[in-house]
Amino acid sequence: MDFNDNAEEAAFRAEARAWLEANVPAREELEGLDEVEAAKLWQKRKYDAGWACIRWPEEYGGRGASAIEQVIWNQEEGRFPTPGSVFGIGQGMAAPTLMAWASEEHKREHLPPLASGEHIWCQLFSEPAGGSDLAALRTRAEKDGDEWIINGQKIWTSGAHYSDYGIIVLRTDPTVPKHKGLSYFFLDMKSPGIEIRPIKQISGGANFNEVFFNDVRVPDDQRLGAVGQGWQVALTTLMNERMAIGGGGGGVGFSQVFDLARKVEIDGEPAIRDRNVRAKLATWYAQETGLKYTGYRALSALSRGDTPGPENSIGKLVAASKAQDMASFAMDLLELSGAISDPAHAEARGMYQATFMGAPGGRIAGGSDEIMLNILSERVLGLPQDVRVDKGIPFNEVPTGR
């Protein structure tokens, strides 16, 4: 163990930092670009210089870097205000699934444009009747020659409206127990018969969608894994999802609340002098660094060839509630002014209020808190499963509600 860089790592860090210093787009350069355009610009620049998806093999658009180098790169890139990523699902979830399950031909075709940011992918898993209970999904795929015909509906698909491709789990056999009747595909989001309708979130944005499938055709060649093996393939995606989401991201973090506590006062003193404030800040800092180092350790485990395991459920579980609590607490520090969300009048242009409204989504997306706790208790601690009334029953005979 060594939390410091060795000579080689230090050289890598210096190289990365020098490149970032010279190449991170200045604010003026991004002016007028929307979220997707800005993200694409940055991703392409990294790709052209060999700094995109650095851990991927070179033939797929990466740089063949080690896990430690990935950690170093993340640290360095994290120092700069770079455009937000719209590639998380594609690079963090679809790509590892393709690497594990796709044909060599598909990998060479689809991974490089994922790395370069040319293609954006979305995840078509959840359905109205299959969220936590993902394997209860109902969207049907029926075989027709060399193709499958898809009918049904997905929901909560983040970024579907700007995605080029999607990964999708479908029911290919409703007469067997639910996990056994699923198959996994990837498809072109511009396929005829796909209709995308945005869903407005409580935060006011509309980043997720309903996606309807009306006789959509997908070539059998785009199936990943065997027919009926969809659940196993989906698990590859889900494990990587939890790891990707656990990595954290924008919004309110320790540093923002720490700075705020130095700025506002309690009893005429900077709030940071208050013991209660210090206790909370200390707890959040410990959580934040704990998550960061857990993430690094998970990455180095990956480099030994392991696939991400259920223990990665910790990251998202802790991070989502932490964001909610910190935003709420920051608003409390602002007292009456905490209510103001209007960017023209609010502290930090309304960042605390925006995080407060976004955080409930974090506690649900990618597996809810409750499901994460179930996974940790059952799959990591080995505690017995809940009684499963749907176990072994043909899917079309399982009780359903709304």
Next chain:
Amino acid sequence: MNFEFSDEQNLLREQALGFLQEACPTSTVRAILDDDDRPYDDELWRKIAELGWTASVIPEAYGGLGLSYLELSVIAEELGRAIAPVPFSSSVYLATEALLMAGSEAQKEKWLPRLATGDVIGTFALGEGPGQPRADKLATAASGALTGVKIPVADGDVADFAVVVARSDAGDGASLHLAELDGVDSQSVGTLDPTRSHAKITFADDAAEPLGTHGEGWTTTQRLLDRAAVLFAWEQVGGANAALEMAKEYALERYAFGRPIASYQAIKHKLAHAYVKNTLARANCYYGAWALDTDADELPVAAATARVSATQAYYYASKENIQTHGGMGFTWEFDCQFHYRRAKLLSVNIGSEATWQDKLIGAMERDRPAA
């Protein structure tokens, strides 16, 4: 001793509940949320005034109903449950109360009858930006006229007058002033809960008259906030119970893994925790209502206790209501967001949880001299 509302008060509750179910379904709340040009529901406000709720505790001599604070508590709880988009808390718990506490005979005669009929809306202007309001930090000054910026002022964009806390070089460092807002620069400011409008008010040598004794403004403010805190707490408890009810109904209908999600212990315990918090908060609110109504010495402790537990209860119920709804709870279309927004708004509107916790223990220290 008697720890319950009377039969008449319970009857009032039934009427209030029935009325609000009819006049303020959540579609009413949504209409205000979705329309930036409507700061509150003026039709609902008019109906509420017709029922006499704005007149509840105003003495009959000033055109009020002369009811007790227990009746007002009942109304507050129901308004909270309905997430009503009206300036009731500003006008009734704060402005009316400030006049009752500190107004001169002439001021009471001038304003109370019109507050009672709801023809006039009042508000209370305390905050001046981020952090705790403090007498020694007040920038708003009064010398015959008012100068300074108050932000955020709940309902400041719709109120006819504001009770303004201003700096004073005498006594406790502050004085209250009554300022008519016609012609004063008042700008709407978006908050977390657009169903309750707020404003930035800029006084620039605008006319105002003193309210109460010069140099006693801070003491009066604290007392006013204690009184209002009980009523805010009732609104919070009402909201918390509504959020719990929503979560329960959804959990009973929604299936996952072949069972209603309500059958999972994780959900059951979540809702049971909400129930416990709500029950404790409500009990504290009863005590607060009694202390408010009898103007008991215990009021500061009772009010802060009710406020702290109600703030905690509503926040918990509102966020876990979203959680129970899964993805649906995170949509604009579902009503979960109303409680989440309102819970946080109410919790900072008259000072944060930590501020009230501090007030609570401070009041206890005064009540219990060290041995």
